[in-house]
Amino acid sequence: MDTATMPPRNMAFLLSEASGNRSRTTLTIASGAGKLAPGTVLGKVTASGKYVAAPAAVVAGLEGAETAVAVLGYAVDATDQDVDVTAIDRDAEVKGPMLAFDATVTDQTKTDTKIAQLDAVGIRVR
Secondary structure, eight states: OOOOOOOOOTTTTEEEEOSTTTTEEEEEEOTTOEEEOTTBEEEEOTTTOOEEEOOSSOOTTOTTTTSEEEEEOSOEEESSSOEEEEEEOSSEEEOGGGOBOOTTOOSHHHHHHHHHHHHHTTEEEO
């Protein structure tokens, strides 16, 4: 039997957001970040101001990105170039099971840390 898995849909993780576009922002995913799915938890690289999937701990060259500050709205391929995208960065509720985390976020403690970081910027994980 052939079974297919549907990839995550754009913005499907979003439960609620503030009026207008207050919860959304345009940001830049750094070249080399690869293919990221909607719902990927993002951190901001201090040196460049660009975003990558938020790792569990400090990574050389990506300092600052270990703190989760946004959730990617749309699928993106930033393998070879920077890509401007829409993300949720404040005043929103998101579906926890639909979030995607960096491969280094490997256990519940690390996941809980990312959830707490999102909560600190006004993104509630339900």
